[in-house]
Amino acid sequence: MTTFFLFIATIAIFAGINAALFKIDGAAFEYKSVPSAFTLLHYSFETMCFSSSQINVVQKQRFTEELDQVISRIEYAGNLMEQFIFEEYKVGTFEEPLAEIERLKGNLVRILLFLTEKLNKR
Secondary structure, eight states: OHHHHHHHHHHHHHHHHHHHHHHOOGGGSSSSSOOHHHHHHHHHHHHHHHHHHHHHHHHHHHHHHHHHHHHHHHHHHHHHHHHHHHHHTOSSSSSSHHHHHHHHOOOHHHHHHHHHHHTTTT
């Protein structure tokens, strides 16, 4: 029972805070008509009960944006590494060295010779 009264008191206090904020700067609120005391109580109740889901949505959106940035950075680093490999070993595509590896059946000495020859042609 105490928790229930605490919940009601919290809603009433938030309604009072919102009323004070509305009097200070009504432009900070979006409304069609001047809100009544009941409207502010309802708004406070809705905010108390459902704002956590809005916070989760904002957190998920921020996480998604950060993840997109990380993916972009990894792609950029991968492209730089790919470009370095192409320039360093004078190959046009990855298929060329992969085909050579397959042809040599994993003979490491021949693979090293192939790569060294590409380096010496520079």
